[in-house]
Amino acid sequence: MSSLIAPRTAALAIVVGTALWLLSIPGTDPTGATGIGFAAAITPLGWCAMAAAAVAIALVVGAVAPGSRWFWPLGLTAVVLLLTTIHGTVAFASDEPRFFTAYQHLGFIEYIGRTGAVDTAEDSRLGWFGAFAAAATISGVEGPSSLLGAVRHAPWLFSVVVLLPVHAVLRSLGLGERARLAALAMFAVANWVGQDYFAPQALGYFLAFTILALVLHLTRIDGPSVRHLRRWWAAPSQRPAAPPALLMVLVLLGAGLIASHQLTPLMLLALLAPMVLTGTVSLRAYPAALALGTLCWLTTAATGFWEGEVGRLFGVTSSDSAGVTSGSVSQNLTERLSTTEGRMLVIGSRVGLSLVVILLAALSLWRYRAVPVVRLTAMLAFAPFPLVAVQSYGGESLLRAFFFSLPFLVALGGRLVADLVVPVKPGEQQPAQPTHRSSTRTMRRLIGDRAGRPARMVPITAVVLLVLAGVSVVARYGNEESERVSSDQLAAVDWIYDSLPERSTIVSFTGTLPLRHRDLDRHRTPRISAFVRLSDGQVDSVYSQLAASEPDVVIYTPQQALFGEQQGGLGNGWAEPILDHLVSLDGAQVAIERPDIVVIVFDRSGLTAAPPAHLTPEADGS
Amino acid sequence: MTVPSQLQIAGVVAFALSAIALTAHLVVAPSAWSTALAVLTLVVVPGLGAVVWVPPLPADLTVAATASASIAVIVVVSAVTIGVDVYSPALSAAISVALGLVALAARIVLVARTTRAAW
16 A cells, blocks of 8 residues: 555645645736746745645656556646646736737737738738638637637647647657656746747647657667668668658648748758658658758748848848937836846846756766767757757747757756656666655655665655746746736727727837737837837937827837837836827827826827727726 | 557547537637637547547657647648638638548548457
8 A cells, every 4th residue: 555655645736736726826916027027926825836746746756656557647747737837827817818929920810810811011920821820710700809718828738738749759769757757847847938829839849849759659760870871771671661641640740830830840850850860760751841841831932021031031130229218207107117126037047947957968968878869869959059050030049949959958857867866777677666665754655765765856856846847937937027918908909909090000119019919901000119229319310200100099008118128128218208208299198098008199090989988097086 | 459449439429529519619609718619629639539540659649640630731721722812711611620520531430440340
């Protein structure tokens, strides 16, 4: 019976953690995000739930026998609980989907669903319209508004479902069960990059790793290495052929990937190339077909993208950032947001988390360097990074390279962690079932061990995992102050779209707003931040450009001001004098004034309806 | 086949239900909840239906491949219909569902053969 103590304790931790997390949701207020992001809004109950998940994972990795019927049900449930405490809390506690770019994607979907066409003049990202078109198809007759629930939960959903192909890849790379579970837990906490929101790249990541897992599973040959390349190419009969049905699936997935995202096929090719060249897999024609398909798409459907951004595509030009102004009228709004406090902590958490994973991978590579599959894993972990040198994509390529490298980094790290927790004797495939002896030490009796190490390592592992999970929340949701979207903001923007005549000009301070989430071809939407950059700090020039744009409506939010400071390179308080200036103009009227949004309407706008009563300045006084 | 035939039959039923649910979602005006149901239909239910998957794949890879293929069908059909200027959500949905039903029929035939052979 003693062998059941560890699984039962892990199960209890999972049940308690789930209950605590559910209880924490009503008390979690997303507006409580500070300079360190959403982490400041998580309640003590939420942190306790995260701790329970970490304890459960540590117990399963260190004390539950691999191969037992409890290992994977408990291990996977614990990892999903950990992911839920990291990504699910913000999703379930928020009234509206977060992150403005997801709203832009909704705009693309609405445009495709309404017009049945794509026009890269509206936005160059429409050059890869496959995922947007699929979402338009799924949203059906009601349109993208029916997708808001899916948008809100997308980060949590993607973070969970991607575990399937990642786990399959880890198994193909020869990891034992403990190492795989440790690697999955590391993947859960180290995935801070934020590419897994409602976006084509999230779908692309899932497709790409499913393709990798299929290729590794079906055509792995463990044959000659690159040193015997000539012999490998000369001996095709030794290569196993993939089943035709699976080849069709691979082609289908490749086509869906090419049509959906610009960078993901390149990342996949970077990962497939070492596998083919080292003779790890036999599927030589597939990467060539994938490359050809990518090139075909780039030169046909996506010409609008590279015609407009060919310099950016090859890293010749980069986004500019300059220009500073100063002043004040809406200090009451901007003072709600901290501009620098905690910012360094967020950046440090991202760098630190990445370095921890890379360091563990490097140590693992050094320790197991004699094992061929470990060397291959290291090669795959490195493979995405050369693309950064070819194409920076506004600096995002480095993040995406890390994201694609992450499953292989944690594969290396997981092997080391599992060996640290339960040492594997030379020549042993799996650690033996823990033996449980009578002992005066409760922890030793609880988990049992062979070498004495697990009794110490389980609590240590739990604490380390909890710390990393906390850091992960700071790293992943550190921009929550500027990325949060409130119900008032969404209601105000919807009112504007419902009330403005076509071809109106809606000016926003930056793009950090659910603007262009619909009707993106029906209005002009210039941004003041662009005027500021072009004006090189000359306030008069900003005002003249603003006047020349003839705005019908101007939208200001504190998040926009903060975003301009943190990520746009604009000076502290850059938005306030502009807001003062706008309010003082003839014909300007503050139609909406709430703590998180101000809408200035001009007489020429021709608005056909009054704003919702709860958003007007009078509503505040009542 | 390494899975019991009862599971295979249950998988076929689940897959058929998922196809019906997706069709209903696309035909009837959806709500946020029906969209969530459609997402579940696309991602989770194919996993249940995947027990009739013909090649001997592990469970995780089977679920991932089936879900990916389900989504990729809709992506490719939608992209192609846009490319030939005939796109509408209803048409793309109809073609996607039809292809799904063909795949389902093929699976039923394969399962029936395997089950008959086993019995």
